Amino acid sequence: MRKLLPILGSHPGGRSAMTCRYRCGDACFHDAPNTSGNEYAGDIIARVLSRRSVLRAGAVAGVAATAVGTGACSGEHGTASAASRTKGKPAKGLRFTPVEPNTKDEVTVPEGYGQNIVIRWGEPILRGAPDFDPEKQSAKAQAGQFGYNNDFLSLLPLKEQEGDGERQLMVANHEYTDEVLMFAGYDPDEPTREQAEIGWAAHGLSVVVVEGGKSSGALEAVPRHRLNRRITATTPFEVAGPAAGSKWLRTSADPEGRTVLGTLNNCAGGTTPWGTTLHGEENIDQYFANTEKVKDEEHRKRLERYALKGTDTERKWERFDDRFDVTKEPYEPHRFGWVVELDPYDPDSTPRKRTALGRFKHEAAQPRLTRDGRAVVYMGDDERFEYLYKFVSSKRMRSGRSRADHEHNLTLLDDGTLYVAELNGDSPRDDIDGSGELPSDDHEFDGTGRWIPLATGDRSHVEGMTAEEVYVFTRIAADKAGATKMDRPEDVEPSPRTGRVYAALTNNTDRGAAGKAGPDEANPRKGNKHGQVLEFSEHGDDPAARRFKWRLFLVCGDPDDPGTYFAGFPKDQVSPISCPDNITFDSYGNLWLSTDGNELGSHDGLFGVATVGRRRGEVRAFLTVPTGAETCGPVVQSRRVLVAVQHPGEVDGASVEKPASQWPDGPDAYVRPSVVSVWRKDGSDIGV
Template identity: 60%
Template sequence: MFTIEDRSAHNSGRSSLTCLYRCGNACANDAPNCSDNEYFGDMMRAAVSRRSVLRAGAVIGAVGLAAPVLGGGSAAAATRGSATATSGLKASPTFAPGLEFATVAPNVVDDVVIPEGFEKGVVIGWGDPLFKGVPAFDVHAQTAEAQRKQFGFNNDYLALLPYGRDTKLMVVNHEYTSETMMFPGYDPANPTREQVEIAWAAHGLAVVAVKLADRNGSLRPIVGDGKNRRLHTGSEFELTGPAAGHELLRTTADPAGRTVLGTLNNCGGGLTPWGTWLSGEENFNQYFANAATVTEPVQAARLKRYGLGGTATERKWERFDDRFDIAKEPNEPNRFGWVVEVDPYDPHSTPKKRTALGRFKHEAAEPRITSDGRVAVYMGDDERFDYFYKFVSDKKVARGQNAAARRRNASLLDEGTLYVARFTGDSGPVDGSGQLPEDGLFDGSGEWIPLVRGTQSFVDGMSAAEVLLFTRQAADKVGATKMDRPEDVEPSPRSGKVYIALTNNSNRGATGAAGADEANPRNSNKHGHVIELTEAQNDSGATTFGWSVLLLCGDPQDPSTYFAGFDKSQVSPISCPDNLAFDGYGNLWISTDGNALGSHDGLFGLALEGSYRGQVKQFLSVPNGAETCGPHIDRERVMVCVQHPGEVSGASVEAPASTWPDGPGSVPRPAVVAVWPKRRRRGGL
């Protein structure tokens, strides 16, 4: 049996079922980082979305759209049974611009709960067709052939790109599959070939043309549009950059080491100023069997550092394809853990795995233009005690959309320098309690340590190819700062400051593990925190930076929490920050993953400027067992991906723990949701 309040014994409020399928129970195992390296204690409404880019015209940085003027009245607090709910926060006469909505209270409602004055709608969900002639979703009649042309499972990253006057291109990552939630009568010990092939097809990426509604903020998919595309584990991807073709990337099926079938566990992402989409491959390790059979010390250490171990995998894919068996194809895991670049406008293009950006568990890949016109890409490695990275291209971004500019930008991410961050606090040792030091801030300075540029390695004892293939070990060697699961990272389109979501790390300060430092100031950090980073001269090409802890998440009544100095009686509780986005007012929006406070995950707005700095307000919550992903904020709507609804231990197709989004008698389906105000306002929301 399951209970809605089911919580795993791991880092957060995730269910054990989610821990099993999403990351292979990473938090139940020892952290892969066993190194002994040191650690140290109103924008105009007409602006374009930070998740939008111009397909034509001058190349610009991704800029935030004007946020909704989110107004709303008060209502009684609700915790169950209502799809609108407001909190019991201490009365406040005003809110930060862009956050003027009635705050949603923490709750356990099996729905997407939104503020009063707003409407919502499902845009697309698992199994919905993208192409004409494809059958509608039927959990009892799914086939691999149909799934390859349907919307995939467990949508995560979400963005909208310009396409037409009343249409957009929506790009979405499909991170992982939850077989117990997908297949009636599923036997984990004996999956069928058809079930495995459906799961292969349900992973990957989707490009979906969507039509804008005339009178509200709703969207609907355009089935059969020529730009629609599904990329899955059978799609071809090209390895590019300095490591492409290396002997450790060669397999029986690909002796050249340049063509990979599939992309796995795609989590966060980003949009480039030249109109392409970046997708990060994250927990790829769980898909490969028989790492325990490897005894050669160097190879065994490399596998262990990336969390590969054991014999059989949970999904048993190795029974149906030798490439998932390390004993038979030892180099196949090296072909995953990269940043993938996709051209959404060309459905015939081959996506690229950019080796110059390094190989690790990529949560995100967010670009920003440097002061001299190059591009920097910020990346987090989502593992306890792992690192924060930046890549800076050698060449400048070519302006325009002519053939020459497109050719130059097409290889821009193949040449540049990869760095890892070292954070230094300015107040000496911290005690791990979260109590602020005497200067009133957890803050300090930092440096970007170069790891590799092209064929030049800056790491003793490692070649350039080895640094790119085994980036974690390279960062260990140079003394990077061990962080509390750096997930999404987002440069502000308004200020240029960079924000890092550190989701949690309950092992901080445990016996034999790294203790608290000023950049990770709480031991047993189950609620996570957010860091604000300012690079020298506000230049993404700089090699030094300042930083401060913006949020120490959790219950505002907990003395270890901190909300940038704002009155904690006027903020929403927030736990386990994950994905980030900006609105046009400069507010940071945070979606959560694994709320450890006993309520459902949600989406929160956070003011960053003026007297409201630190004001956190919950805008929505998601159904039973679900995680909030995406998000996307623009003038017409707020959008989120609702990932793994109903994923509660003991749940199955026969015994669902949620009936969202289709209602009683249905199985839960991951889906994209749009929320918009009931009344349109002149000039926008």
């Protein structure tokens, strides 16, 4: 469990330069767009300490109820010694032999587990779509085939059965395209219109019925099913919520600002209690050209706050559609960067962009319900020094099954309050020195936080900004509100067992660099290569609360590094983990984390970690993915684990002619992003 490998390469975040080119437009080679002067947790400790007695008096009941305070959580394993915490079996659901760090060009799973490819890029899912032929690709064919670079996954129930099999509805995001790995002889300086249109069709979402046997966790796609669907960069979307019709969303093709063609760069997402899926539009800046040529200074600064920059884009789509040129369609970028909601059970429904949830680089959006049935959605803005957000709906979910109930629930995310987080540390300032070593006061990185309201419906809470401006330029509103800059907030999800919320903070190598924000208690390391996992609990166990108590659950990296932390679990007994990204939970309450950009020399993987009990903080590696790939979209069911293997072979210098990976189909075949199912060969439940 302890073997580490030499570090491979030195690109920021552990990624290849090729990944940065195609996934995020070389974001890590440019200054972070957040240049605000917001306070940091480390800068306001004195203010926090001076009012601590007041806060404690008002919050003690809520902290006791949520059991996230230092005393409450240490009580989960009492005062047990480190040695005694490792006695006995791992937490239920995590009882497998951990996979060792490795660089194998395959999906590596624990002993006794099997796997299969559920679906690959290019496999037909719609009627009339041809089988995949890499030498005869077309936009029409791709629009009926499974898209490229699968990220978020959701499995929803279906009542259908076929023979001895059981069927489910799988929804997948298609984040971006790697043209150099898709097309033989691709010329990045002179892409063709057909290649651009194939790229448009390969983005978006796929809805696919999948079927598995009762005695195995293997899954197979059911092609050409009536519920199967492709949504692309040219599919019509409805703009919904308080910013619908805003002048900032109007274009020559859509003068009403209410219909957008397509969705771009969908990263992680969420599954709602009312049976829909949510999808976060993330690195949308890379698709839009010529910000540098914009003459209106205010407009240019707003674009730059969303990381738009330069002239030509990587894919050169602006040559084939004016909407990707901001000098011709200045407001088109404002129509992306939203959370998208899809009704996967209705193949004729129009997906909607939910403007009440704000516009930024959405990594994910996982809802929960308050006691009175209102929807609460937690969200991360995935860029260096960006923020954590929360949305609380005004309306309550209806639990009925009528069409009227369903239509009502489809409006829940259009009206409510959008918040951004401020986190305050409670340790002595001198203890936060950038090394990541625990502070002396309570030997944890922890503190309190508050949710700052930005807008409610048509009412702005940010001075100098209208509600429309808050929703369209949410980053600017959060700057003004004084939110806490974080280390790339990605997936944020509440535990269905404890109610605690977990946020993956992937990394931030600029933390503490010259002219950049220094370490604070929530982001305690300079040059943060490995990331951390934040755990917080809402006051009074109320998801709609305005205050919360937080602490770092994991400080990732090499367990031999004194600047790492695994919730107090003995560090010589954990799997090394770096750069947490997508997260989910199993039925036992264990947190599962996929990684993106492992800086420890191993390929990325999927890890399970206990969140309660004596084994709290024990990280165990369940699988690793092939060369150049990222682990995405984990779904953990009782008898299977589903992962999206995204961008395999995405290594500097790779191409169709010179592949860096032979996965999944071996030599002389195209490298293809795919979805993989993993299960126990003896038919038993995962990890028991």
